[in-house]
Amino acid sequence: MNSSTTNSLPFEDTVGAWVPHGRFTVEPTSDGPLSGLSFAAKDLFDVAGHRTGAGNPTWLDTHAPASAHSALVAQLLGAGATLHGKTITDELAYSIHGDNLHYGAPLNTRAPDRVTGGSSSGSAAAAAAGLVDFALGTDTGGSTRVPGSYCGLWSLRTTHGLLSTEGVVPLSPLFDTMTWLAADADVFERVGQTLLNDSNEPVWRDAVMLTDACAQAEPLFAPLIDRVIDTLSTQFSLPVSYAPSSDTELEIWRQTYITVSAYDAWQTHKDWITSARPTFADAIQGRWQAAANISVDAVEQARSLETNLKAQVRNLLGANRIAILPSASSPAIERGADAATVDAIRASTFRITSVAGLAGLPQVNIPFIAQNGLPAGVSLLGPAGSDLALIRLAVAVGKKLNALGCGHG
Structure with a gap:
């Protein structure tokens, strides 16, 4: 064809x-x-x-x-x-x-x-x-x-x-x-x-709820996370423990991710931006200006910390443990929300998303409808390369929740 x-x-x-x-x-x-x-x-x-x-x-x-x-x-x-x-x-x-x-x-x-x-x-x-x-x-x-x-x-x-x-x-x-x-x-x-290929199909041993990531999310995520925990433990016989992502505050994770990624983005696009002089939205223009001012010393320090944080999460998961965390810190932001509100939610969400980002790991969002009627996602985070197995587990969890009458969105 x-x-x-x-x-x-x-x-x-x-x-x-x-x-x-x-x-x-x-x-x-x-x-x-x-x-x-x-x-x-x-x-x-x-x-x-x-x-x-x-x-x-x-x-x-x-x-x-x-x-x-x-x-x-x-x-x-x-x-x-x-x-x-x-x-x-x-x-x-x-x-x-x-x-x-x-x-x-x-x-x-x-x-x-x-x-x-x-x-x-x-x-x-x-x-x-x-x-x-x-x-x-x-x-x-x-x-x-x-x-x-x-x-x-x-x-x-x-x-x-x-x-x-x-x-x-x-x-x-x-x-x-x-x-x-x-x-x-x-x-x-x-x-x-x-x-994806299925060359890495771990036999899941247990799960850990990331307490620091969950603390970044609005309270409406808590009952959704509890449903996932209960389903994993009762329907899939996976014991669930509770622990932070690492011994480092997630704000440090966010700052590390922002420093390394912004520097990398500026190195990738600075020639085009400086020659073509495109018009960007104010918030995005501000990010490019900040990225252009990151020093080599700052990024080297952040890369060293990134290596340490990545190792901590990968060690926490090992080869066959999954982590449970919210996919964002809030439901979708209202259209027309003021810049301060958007920035605050962006920061708390990045504290959550930077875990998989810095660690280079797969994360699958399971969609839910929260008690207020808005979509809200709970994620499973897995070891490197376990993407297809993680998808299969997440989908199976979603289907179990549907069968139990407390299904996802």
Whole structure:
């Protein structure tokens, strides 16, 4: 089967998820395990013959159309899935809010008065609205875990380096991971079975609830975390203990992640930013200015601490333990929230997401609907390379919760 491209979508974009230059369809290149499924790609992924915009019109204008599909887009087309274009990303993926200065804030159908979260904002909106079966995203500091939590979707951060970044606009290569979101658990797992191998299938021994990460989340997460703990212990016979991520406060984790990732991002993009002089949203412009001022000494100290923190978490999990933690610190932020509120929630959420980020570990978001009716996610964190086994366990937990009448969103 040869792929073909049509310059339109077979449906109306009812949630404002697609970028103007991304409204096209690419047919699969062969039949395969994903035949019959459709997907969208965050506008960081190259699609042959189309420009990649990376959330910024100046990037779009200064880069030629892609000569080839990104590795993951090609793999999914080869597995039988149909690509329905490109979705909005926060500018150069440098935000977890989901409001793009140039292309707008996609609609979160699960909480219409609240943001989708970013930077995989359009992918989350499209999947939550059921316009595609799944959508490709990236996760550097939380850019798929947070939208998954905000929009009631299955999502994950993959083990760093596990999936190819070829043909994808980077933010911080030291932390960038390739991933996807889906509303349906079976679809989510089916994509995982296609993209991931099962060479690391641990026999899970026990679980640990990360007390410091859970303390960062609003109280509405507590009963959801308790449900996961109870299900793991009673339905899967996994003893659950309680411990912090390490002996270091999570604020230090956040600062370490910010220092290392921002320096890395500036080294990656400084030549283009200084020559093209793009217009960024104020918050993102501020991040670039801060990144440009990080000293070599500061980043060297942070890299040393990163190595220590990474080792502590990996030692805590070993080869066959999982950790339980919230996926974000709050439900989706209200549209129009003031900058101080957004910054405070961003900081507490990064204290949570930096654990997997600095450790380079896989984390799967299980979607719930909290008592206030808003989506909120609880995550399972696993050893490096255990991504597919972690997905299978998370999906099994979700299905058990459904069967027990206290299911996920």
